[in-house]
Amino acid sequence: MDFNLSPEEEAFRKELCDWLDKNVKELRELQSRQRFGGPEMESDAAQQFTRMWHKKLYDAGYVGIAWPKEYGGRGATVMEQMIFNQEMIKRRVPGGVGGLGIGWAGPTIIVAGNEEQKKRFLPKILNGEEQWCQAFSEPEAGSDLANSQTRAVEDGDDYVVNGQKVWTTGGMRADWAILLAKTDFNPETPRHRTFSYFLLDMHAPGVTIRPLREITGYAMFGETFLDDVRIPKNLLVGEKNRGWYISMATLEFERSNSSSSMQYLTTITNLIELARKMERNGQPVSKEQMTRQKIAQFYIEANVGKYIGLRALTRQLRGMTPGPESSVGSLLTMELGQRIEDFATYLQGPYSQLVTGSKYAIDNGRWQRSFLSSRGRTIMTGTSEVKRNVIAERTLGLPRSY
Numbered sequence: 001m002d003f004n005l006s007p008e009e010e011a012f013r014k015e016l017c018d019w020l021d022k023n024v025k026e027l028r029e030l031q032s033r034q035r036f037g038g039p040e041m042e043s044d045a046a047q048q049f050t051r052m053w054h055k056k057l058y059d060a061g062y063v064g065i066a067w068p069k070e071y072g073g074r075g076a077t078v079m080e081q082m083i084f085n086q087e088m089i090k091r092r093v094p095g096g097v098g099g100l101g102i103g104w105a106g107p108t109i110i111v112a113g114n115e116e117q118k119k120r121f122l123p124k125i126l127n128g129e130e131q132w133c134q135a136f137s138e139p140e141a142g143s144d145l146a147n148s149q150t151r152a153v154e155d156g157d158d159y160v161v162n163g164q165k166v167w168t169t170g171g172m173r174a175d176w177a178i179l180l181a182k183t184d185f186n187p188e189t190p191r192h193r194t195f196s197y198f199l200l201d202m203h204a205p206g207v208t209i210r211p212l213r214e215i216t217g218y219a220m221f222g223e224t225f226l227d228d229v230r231i232p233k234n235l236l237v238g239e240k241n242r243g244w245y246i247s248m249a250t251l252e253f254e255r256s257n258s259s260s261s262m263q264y265l266t267t268i269t270n271l272i273e274l275a276r277k278m279e280r281n282g283q284p285v286s287k288e289q290m291t292r293q294k295i296a297q298f299y300i301e302a303n304v305g306k307y308i309g310l311r312a313l314t315r316q317l318r319g320m321t322p323g324p325e326s327s328v329g330s331l332l333t334m335e336l337g338q339r340i341e342d343f344a345t346y347l348q349g350p351y352s353q354l355v356t357g358s359k360y361a362i363d364n365g366r367w368q369r370s371f372l373s374s375r376g377r378t379i380m381t382g383t384s385e386v387k388r389n390v391i392a393e394r395t396l397g398l399p400r401s402y
């Protein structure tokens with residue numbers, strides 16, 4: 001891989017930075033008037049704000065940077081998409097609506113959907129008109145996804161779906177879901193050949209979603225009940241009973257999207273600011289030997305994550321899915337993120353108990369919120385143990401453990 005940017009990529013970065021410098025100022029002014037620091041992030045006002053920002057990004061051509069032009073994307077390279085992600089993270093600028101649609105539902109439709117599905121769904125993911133969620137996990141099937149029990153039975157021009165999904169992030173606001181459901185009920189068929197991959201209308205009769213409140217106080221995900229939901233056959237992605245393999249591509253996109261080491265490098269910069277600001281025995285904690293050792297180690301590991309991420313990026317630049325490398329990068333950065341958040345609370349000492357709204361909360365309780373949400377990072381997109389299994393089997397060629 002060549003780490004230098006090409007002249008075209010440099011020009012893209014410059015154009016983007018100019019645009020961001022101009023528009024982020026306005027965004028900050030709006031943000032300072034409307035503070036969405038806590039569970040109010042779920043409010044309609046917060047959603048409206050995110051939609052407004054999404055529209056700005058979309059109109060400027062910064063949504064779906066690497067997506068094909070014919071479906072509304074910019075038609076640029078994955079490298080340019082990465083440059084965009086980096087600049088957004090550096091400036092701590094929020095993304096628009098539909099992270100899941102843009103991050104992994106859309107890319108899966110691009111690689112596995114038919115022409116009709118691409119034309120119908122991709123433009124509306126990009127312009128933010130339709131939001132997506134992922135309905136894979138079930139009460140008895142998380143890590144062991146192949147144990148999913150939701151059934152889709154053929155009936156005329158439709159499949160009739162019954163079952164329950166859980167931890168459906170963004171489900172309460174979603175218009176569509178990517179859904180994995182069983183379509184072969186022969187007990188002799190190998191489990192991985194019994195699933196199909198569907199696009200589910202979340203507003204269809206028979207779909208009910210109930211919010212689940214997290215440790216952070218937000219209710220970002222819910223449990224989804226499917227009672228005799230009819231899915232037209234033209235919303236089956238790929239072939240019947242081959243959905244498992246498509247879901248694996250979705251998970252690769254998901255893992256590569258959610259493991260940005262750039263994000264952790266920015267968090268480390270914030271951690272350094274925090275260490276300079278907090279004092280112990282009349283001295284900034286940044287002077288303490290242990291603090292310096294820890295932060296330097298975090299920095300080393302975040303850089304390792306960055307280069308692993310570039311390997312997955314190289315595969316994508318060659319037209320492949322991110323591959324099992326995405327599990328290595330995701331595992332490393334998610335666990336690193338948790339350790340950084342733990343250490344940030346240690347640096348704050350007794351102040352770490354104070355949350356948003358308290359006059360004495362450090363950085364308005366931002367560290368407390370990210371500490372609590374970091375607990376889920378080694379569970380979402382597959383637990384750490386499951387990612388280690390993927391690495392053992394698919395990268396190292398070790399035998400399956402079950």
Ligand SMILES: Cc1cc2nc3c(=O)[nH]c(=O)nc-3n(C[C@H](O)[C@H](O)[C@H](O)COP(=O)(O)OP(=O)(O)OC[C@H]3O[C@@H](n4cnc5c(N)ncnc54)[C@H](O)[C@@H]3O)c2cc1C
Pocket residue numbers: 133134135136137138139140141142143144166167168169170221376377379380381382383384385386389401402
């Ligand atoms: C923040 C967050 C967002 C999420 N969003 C979504 C979403 O949008 N859509 C969706 O479908 N799901 C979502 N999930 C669900 C997530 O995919 C599952 O929680 C995850 O796959 C683990 O499944 P589980 O919770 O059933 O735990 P289990 O599978 O029951 O695991 C319990 C424990 O056993 C361990 N374990 C299980 N199997 C093995 C094994 N073979 N080897 C070693 N150890 C093992 C696990 O590592 C874990 O520690 C989300 C989860 C979180 C935390």
